[in-house]
Amino acid sequence: MTHRVQDKVVIVTGAAQGIGFGIAEMLAREGARVVIADKQTEKGEAAAARIRDAGGEALFQYADVTVEADCAALAQAAAEHFGRLDGLVNNVGWFPRATLEETTTELWEAIMNVNVRSAFYCCKYVIPIMQRGGGGSIVNIGSIHGLQASSNLIAYGAAKGALLNLTRTLAGAYGADRIRCNYLIPGWVMSEGEIALAKSRGVDVNELRAQGAQLLFGRHQTPQDAAYAVVYLISDESSQVTGSIFHIDAGMSTLLFRGRSD
Numbered sequence: 001m002t003h004r005v006q007d008k009v010v011i012v013t014g015a016a017q018g019i020g021f022g023i024a025e026m027l028a029r030e031g032a033r034v035v036i037a038d039k040q041t042e043k044g045e046a047a048a049a050r051i052r053d054a055g056g057e058a059l060f061q062y063a064d065v066t067v068e069a070d071c072a073a074l075a076q077a078a079a080e081h082f083g084r085l086d087g088l089v090n091n092v093g094w095f096p097r098a099t100l101e102e103t104t105t106e107l108w109e110a111i112m113n114v115n116v117r118s119a120f121y122c123c124k125y126v127i128p129i130m131q132r133g134g135g136g137s138i139v140n141i142g143s144i145h146g147l148q149a150s151s152n153l154i155a156y157g158a159a160k161g162a163l164l165n166l167t168r169t170l171a172g173a174y175g176a177d178r179i180r181c182n183y184l185i186p187g188w189v190m191s192e193g194e195i196a197l198a199k200s201r202g203v204d205v206n207e208l209r210a211q212g213a214q215l216l217f218g219r220h221q222t223p224q225d226a227a228y229a230v231v232y233l234i235s236d237e238s239s240q241v242t243g244s245i246f247h248i249d250a251g252m253s254t255l256l257f258r259g260r261s262d
Helices: 018-029 041-053 070-084 105-135 154-177 194-202 204-212 223-234
Strands: 009-013 032-039 057-062 086-092 136-141 177-187 245-248
Touching: 009 018, 009 070, 009 105, 018 032, 018 041, 018 057, 018 086, 018 194, 018 223, 032 041, 032 070, 041 057, 057 070, 057 245, 070 105, 086 105, 086 223, 105 154, 105 177, 136 154, 136 223, 154 177, 194 204, 223 245
Parallel strands: 009 032, 009 086, 032 057, 086 136, 136 177, 177 245
Antiparallel strands: none
């Protein structure tokens, strides 16, 4: 523990498990007071308890971040409980695979709600609190699919592309208020969500894990790999960083695999 984000108050959405929990846990280890936002109450409470048991400070707040009222209540609860608000990590995401023909209006709207509207709502209610507090840092968890086309992720790619534009727009609009906003692209993380998605598609999980050996560094990423970058972006070390794209993807954005770059 190096106390890089000591006493900063940070909301992490979708933090009951997976990448979100890894981020919240790392922030707490580095001295932050974290607010775990999730609609999975039992898992969220357990996640907050794990952080507290390890000596950190954590509060669980129920929030369906596709619902505006929940996002307003989340921001207010964080500020009231800890007295300030310094950071927001928009981690919630959903990536069902679907081609154009397979994407119904309902699926399109659901994917947009989870991946874009949730970040919009959270920023809408967190930024005024940050303005009153003298600044803050927002990290939007993006995807390489927000930059590169994928024919079976039509809606997801569009959503993550929109999230990137939102990131840059907020960075420019609120820079004078010392509010920074950056876009972080993780790689292939073997989280609970990835495993559940694989099983739902009939993919052998053991085969999926074996594919990690073909990646550039010989393994899938962990939530902690992304969490290290989030700590930097929340910390004062990145005080001159905003509107940027951070690739924490083990070379996947350039199609780098062991022994090849084609």
